[in-house]
Amino acid sequence: MNKEEYRQRIIAAADRLYYTRGFSSVGMDQLRDAAGVSLRRLYQLFPSKGDVVMAVLRGRRRMWVEGLDQHVNAAGTPREKLLAVYGFLSDWFCEEDFRGCGFVNAFAELGAVNSDVADIAREHKVSFQRYLGELVERIGADSSLAAQLALLAEGAQTTAAITGQAETADRAREAAEVLIDAALERAGSDSRESVSPARATSDA
Amino acid sequence: MNKEEYRQRIIAAADRLYYTRGFSSVGMDQLRDAAGVSLRRLYQLFPSKGDVVMAVLRGRRRMWVEGLDQHVNAAGTPREKLLAVYGFLSDWFCEEDFRGCGFVNAFAELGAVNSDVADIAREHKVSFQRYLGELVERIGADSSLAAQLALLAEGAQTTAAITGQAETADRAREAAEVLIDAALERAGSDSRESVSPARATSDA
DNA sequence: AAGTCTAGAGAACGATCGTTCTCAACGCAA
DNA sequence: TTGCGTTGAGAACGATCGTTCTCTAGACTT
Numbered sequence: 001m002n003k004e005e006y007r008q009r010i011i012a013a014a015d016r017l018y019y020t021r022g023f024s025s026v027g028m029d030q031l032r033d034a035a036g037v038s039l040r041r042l043y044q045l046f047p048s049k050g051d052v053v054m055a056v057l058r059g060r061r062r063m064w065v066e067g068l069d070q071h072v073n074a075a076g077t078p079r080e081k082l083l084a085v086y087g088f089l090s091d092w093f094c095e096e097d098f099r100g101c102g103f104v105n106a107f108a109e110l111g112a113v114n115s116d117v118a119d120i121a122r123e124h125k126v127s128f129q130r131y132l133g134e135l136v137e138r139i140g141a142d143s144s145l146a147a148q149l150a151l152l153a154e155g156a157q158t159t160a161a162i163t164g165q166a167e168t169a170d171r172a173r174e175a176a177e178v179l180i181d182a183a184l185e186r187a188g189s190d191s192r193e194s195v196s197p198a199r200a201t202s203d204a
Numbered sequence: 205m206n207k208e209e210y211r212q213r214i215i216a217a218a219d220r221l222y223y224t225r226g227f228s229s230v231g232m233d234q235l236r237d238a239a240g241v242s243l244r245r246l247y248q249l250f251p252s253k254g255d256v257v258m259a260v261l262r263g264r265r266r267m268w269v270e271g272l273d274q275h276v277n278a279a280g281t282p283r284e285k286l287l288a289v290y291g292f293l294s295d296w297f298c299e300e301d302f303r304g305c306g307f308v309n310a311f312a313e314l315g316a317v318n319s320d321v322a323d324i325a326r327e328h329k330v331s332f333q334r335y336l337g338e339l340v341e342r343i344g345a346d347s348s349l350a351a352q353l354a355l356l357a358e359g360a361q362t363t364a365a366i367t368g369q370a371e372t373a374d375r376a377r378e379a380a381e382v383l384i385d386a387a388l389e390r391a392g393s394d395s396r397e398s399v400s401p402a403r404a405t406s407d408a
Numbered sequence: 409a410a411g412t413c414t415a416g417a418g419a420a421c422g423a424t425c426g427t428t429c430t431c432a433a434c435g436c437a438a
Numbered sequence: 439t440t441g442c443g444t445t446g447a448g449a450a451c452g453a454t455c456g457t458t459c460t461c462t463a464g465a466c467t468t
Contacts (some may be wrong), residue, residue, distance in 0.1 A: 021316045027455060038416045049456065059439085104362050108312035110218045111366075112225045112303065118366075123367050148356075148379035151372070155359030158308050160324075162315075162329050167268065168355070175352035178386045179379055231425060242446045243427085253426065 010035045015056045057120050060102045078138040088168035093160040100161025141183035148179050214239045219260045227313050261324050264306045271273035282342040297364040304365025345387035352383050
């Protein structure tokens with residue numbers, strides 16, 4: 001077992017503990033036990049708890065991007081790709097230990113006293129909006145649609161976390177369909193003169 | 205200065221400290237200094253820190269309801285009342301120490317280890333949805349619209365908190381207008397046969 | 409085989425936290 | 439004035455936390 005494998009073991013254990021109980025509720029001793037490493041090795045690989053926290057958040061960022069890409073790429077049309085975002089959320093919300101967006105939670109708990117945490121949370125949200133912006137561009141709708149769809153996704157995460165209702169993702173998806181169609185209508189009536197309501201998928 | 209006045213002083217100081225720095229970052233000593241009371245009196249009025257936290261959250265709940273009511277009641281038509289929700293958010297987001305929804309933050313930091321906190325956060329979100337449900341009922345749209353509008357408001361709060369962009373409230377409002385109009389169209393074409401797109405405000 | 413380096417187990421340390429206790433000062437009834 | 443209850447200021451306590459240190463055992467080099 002090399003250093004990188006130890007790192008991954010620690011990050012995986014820390015991610016689960018921090019996510020389910022909060023950051024300040026989990027001490028280094030508990031992390032050592034859960035990861036099955038010595039305190040010495042833990043501090044050798046991560047000089048401080050803050051380093052563990054940041055490594056966990058970076059890992060979560062990667063997993064989010066991968067999971068999202070996977071769902072979006074599996075969808076066919078650009079419109080379906082946009083809606084696949086909410087399918088991704090739905091799958092996530094159904095996991096038994098789902099407890100909201102890890103970055104929102106980290107920002108809430110540590111953002112005010114740890115600027116690195118605040119920064120990565122902001123980056124995460126901004127890059128998600130950018131991601132949606134690219135998908136929105138492909139269906140030929142105005143970029144403001146991306147911001148609207150991001151709000152739905154964001155709201156779904158916190159609502160599902162607090163109320164525990166995984167179906168929240170479906171409500172977000174339904175709202176997204178309405179917003180997408182409305183944006184496409186607008187785009188259609190802007191470029192030409194006027195266009196029939198539904199069905200306005202752009203090219204791939 | 206009677207007991208109730210002391211309580212309010214303590215709650216006000218705790219609210220500001222907890223909201224801006226997080227709950228576990230603020231100790232009872234700092235709270236004592238900020239509130240200008242003795243530790244003895246603090247513990248006399250609030251037997252434990254958890255009691256202060258719950259009192260703060262209950263106070264925030266009251267302030268949220270009052271502020272929301274104020275904005276909504278100032279609006280004329282039912283449709284404007286629904287949109288006033290986002291005006292309320294906009295004003296809030298512009299406050300300099302805005303740091304997101306206090307209940308989301310509390311849930312993120314303490315919800316996993318403090319069921320009272322998780323409960324009040326859930327109650328807060330559910331009652332907001334119910335509130336929107338009543339407003340939605342008045343414009344004659346389907347109740348699913350309330351869930352959609354709640355997601356926008358929820359997403360706006362976390363997005364504005366993390367990115368710092370107060371204009372997020374305006375994006376949410378624009379999306380809300382689209383969703384409201386679409387819901388009214390649906391309601392119209394259900395009860396009658398078909399109806400013109402915009403302008404379908406119901407009676408007061 | 410001797411010496412050197414590494415690592416595990418966990419004790420120890422210093423800081424901080426929530427909470428309680430001490431003690432002196434004060435208000436007030438008799 | 440004397441005695442009694444209450445209060446403020448802050449020391450003290452016990453627990454916990456992040457971090458470091460000690461001690462020992464084993465692996466590896468020559």
